[in-house]
Amino acid sequence: MINEYEKLLAGLDDVDWASLSHAYWSAHDVPGHIRTLCGDDDEARKQAFNSLFNSIFHQGSRYSASPVAVPFLARIAVAGPAAAREKTMLLLTRLAVDWHDEYDVTTGINVAGWRAAAAEAGPEEFLPWYEEQLAGVTDTDERAQLQELRDWVAAGNSPDSRWSALQSYDAVLAELPGLLVLLDGDDRCLRTRIAYLLAWFPEFSATSLPRLLALAAHEKDPVTAATALLAAGLLGRWAVG
Template sequence: MINEYEKLLAGLDDVDWASLSHAYESAHDVPGRIRTLCGGDDEARKEAFSSLFSSIFHQGSRYSASPVAVPFLARIALAGPAAAREDTMWLLTRLAVDWHDEYDVTTGINVDGWRAAAAEAGPEELLPWYEEQLAAATDADQRAQLQEIRDWVAAGNSPDSRWSALQSYDAVLDELPGLLALLDDDDARLRTRIAYLLAWFPEFSTTSLPRLLALAAHEKDPVTAATALLAAGLVGPSSTAEDITPYLDAADPLMRWAAATALIRLAGLDGTPVGPGLLGRAVTELTAAARSPFNCVTDYCEGDLHGHIERTLHSLPPGSDPAAVREALDACLPRIVWDCYGSRTRRAIEELFPAPQPHPAPRYADLTAAQQQLLGDLAGHRHAWLIRSSADRLRDLGLPHTQEALQSFVGAHRTA
């Protein structure tokens, strides 16, 4: 361990980690992994991050060790080794909201609803139920199992994932006042990471909103500026539309996309000043972004610009121009850059290839532009499982149904 970072880990060994849990039962290994983040061995650091992601944040689940690790991770994000700070911010973001929330939600987190649901499954609510079950149980093995769970719940835990996730969310919320310093960090990637993290904390908006709007106004890095602008639109009240509307005329199309997305969210709030004219302009900007995607993308929807645009359009309030919305959705349809569940891919295949191809199959060059785009995206997709999950339908349609076959079919004609 490098001595200059020892102060960041003060109290790490005072925690009874063995009494806490993560995905692989006892969390006794967590302090060693956190300490490795501050070491000088790059390979060991990567392995430590991988271990932490798969243990205290395992496929979206969080555990009793997860919120306890947060304060130490926040210190590393603020003042740890340069090689560790950005990844630590990613881990903090995941501990606050899992990737399914980040991918699916374009209108911001409903924390009030989350808290209400979690309260119904908290230890205070569940403990009487477990005690009733324990009192009624007659089988010795069943009683032993119920006793163990009852004692665990009595210690302040809950088996409900909404409750355990909320504990980590609140732990990150507690660290936000200190993490705000990253908005002024010299590293644009860290400024982006904190702006993105703030987008998921509407309860902190009284403090974060003016800082996010200031960052959007003065930031030189376009991705950081757009991330901050959309974050402001996700946590701000309806009046935030007045601050965001001018960015519909920004020179940078990424800023116009962020403004349009934010305004659509704000239009769904009660008392919003966003009128039909502005919503029409917002839809026009999203259509333009779908047709001419940017070279750089933001973290929203894991960088899936078209998936994010599609979800945003589906959140439009009633009264939007259906023809304009359909045009925008059609522009998104063939773009399968990343599809979390495969549903967008299957729908695109069904809509763009409603009937089997004639025999012999047409050449790639003879397909429509939208059909070419879809197959081109699939041929170069970063996840082969997406093609495998649609292989049967592609085969039934007389289309190449493996990534290798798609790459051969598309060949040199593939569109970007």
């Protein structure tokens, strides 16, 4: 590990990762992958990114470990090794909005509707069902499996993908104030990435929209300027809608 990046990982080992889940159940391996992103081995970093994309963002699914990883990834995106920052921004975008850019690029995301749907699919909605099922099960193996799922839901998890994805989205939303510094950086790829990410957060538009319009007006790189303009257009739709 390069010492200059140790501060970005403060608190990483304080998380009980083994009690969290990802696509392959226990998330005990997540801190190791995050730490590798700040190392100096390019091949190991590549493998770590692959592992994170396949575990905390598996084919678009988010898990209990996903939002917990977000603050550490945000720190790396802002001040991590140059070789890690752009791809970390891509991972943050995926953790926030899945593949929405493939479907909603002309309309943005109806976050209010998403929140309403997720509110009907939280853990408190599922817990009574699991407890009812447990009361009627006599098979030992089936009961053990149901008990494990019931305990997982009781710990604050939901089997509904809309709910789990929203937890990840909100974790990225909380990091946006710190990520805004990338709009003023020297790296055009990072300027493009943060402009793109901001497009999917209408709840942050009072802060982000003026910044995006300023970037579109003064940015010399055409791809970055176009991305900022597109993001502003998506956010403006919700701001006036």
